[in-house]
Amino acid sequence: MDFWKRCKEKAWLLGTALGLLFLGVGAVWGQLEVIWKKAVMICLECIGIG
Amino acid sequence: MESGEVMKRNLRLKVQILVTIFTNGYAYGFLNGKIYQGPLKYTCVPGLNCYSCPGALGSCPMGALQALLNQRNLQVPFGILGFFFVVGSLLGRFVCGWLCPFGLVQDLLYKVPLFQKQKRLPFHGILKYGKYIVLIFLACAGSLFLFGGFARVPAFCKYLCPSGTLFGALPLLAGNKLLRSQAGGLFFWKLGILLVLVLVSMKIYRPFCQYLCPLGAVYGWFNRFSLVQVHWEQEKCTRCHSCEKACPVGLSVKEISRSSECIRCGKCIKACPARCLHF
CATH class of the missing domain: 3.30.70 (Alpha-Beta Plaits)
Incomplete structure (x- = not known):
């Protein structure tokens, strides 16, 4: 019981590590570039024109 | 009163204001009706903050998710999933309470002494699932195929996001004559949504966060095990x-x-x- 409680308490560490791994994969696949390209153009949909 | 006590008074409000100013600190954009185009936009800000806000220095996580889903060669959007896992695992919905500019707007509206205040809408037990529906059907599936056919569109940003209208559309249209001349039915639809939310926010506490925000739905999932807990x-x-x-x-x-x-x-x-x- 204590073991599972301790695991749950540390789950944020696993989540953060997994997140960093995903971020790395995303960066290698060029996804940060895609996000940047979208973000530096005025998003016409966001402002209700497109 | 001790200095520590003075600091703690309205600490959350101070943090919310500072974060909003810091993440929307590109003053040149507000003056000229343009947006920041530098390298900071490779990263997302934690809260719902339209990247078409003239002052925005970072990207919006929901906009980023949809941008990745809108790609022609569809991939698992690891770039933004990673961001959600890191921020969610560390902070959970602390982001909503402390770091989201649109949350700040709703907090301030709730202080307006106009209506008798209520914490929740009637049928809260059902309506609270609205944010998951918005996340699944508008931000994800909607971006993929529901509304745009083969021309994929960021459906949440296009049809619902009030943060985009408030922080993106209104300041941009105020400062950019060309954009102003192009505003049509879609803009007024979004403006209507924003006005309804402004009115409801004066009576109900954070109606957008409680019932519609897909980012809140994402961070809410991390609440059970995030580092920041009560x-x-x-x-x-x-x-x-x-x-x-x-x-x-x-x-x-x-x-x-x-x-x-x-x-x-x-x-x-x-x-x-x-x-x-x-x-």
Whole structure:
């Protein structure tokens, strides 16, 4: 019981590590570039024109 | 009063204002009706902050998710999933309570002494799932195929996002004559949504966050195990229910923190006379 409680308490560490791994994969696949390209153009949909 | 006490007074409001100013600090954009185009936009800000806001220095996580889903060669959007996992695992919905500019707007509107205040809408138990529907059907599936056919569109940003209207459309259209001339039915639809939310926010606490925000739905999932938690020392609790009365989203003491609805505002901590709640 204590073991599972301790695991749950540390789950944020696993989540953060997994997140960093995903971020790395995303960066290698060029996804940060895609996000940047979208973000530096005025998003016409966001402002209700497109 | 001690200096520490002075600092702690309205601490959340101060943090919210500072974060909003810091993440929207590109003053040149506001003056010229343009947006920031530098390298900071490779990263997302934690809260719902339209990247077409003239002052925005970072990208919006929801916009980023849809941008990745809108790609012609569809991939698992690891770039933004990673961001959600890191921020969610560390902070959970602390982001909503402390770091989201649109949350700040709703907090301020709730202080307007116009209507009798209510924590929740009727049928809250059903309506609270609205944000998951928005996330799945508008931000994800909607971006993929529902509305745009083969020309994929960021459906949440296009049809619903009030943050885009408030922080993006209104300042951009005010400063850019060309864009102003192109505003049509879609803009007025979004403006209508924003106006309804502004009115409802004066009566109900954060209606967008409680019922519609897909980012809140994402971070809510991480609430159960995120690093930032509200801890409850059950043995110290006197069952006075002060925390429950203070909770702006109407949670019971058992639900506080682990519930996906808790935005970690800390009002329960402040209200507890026995000091059995703490971050």
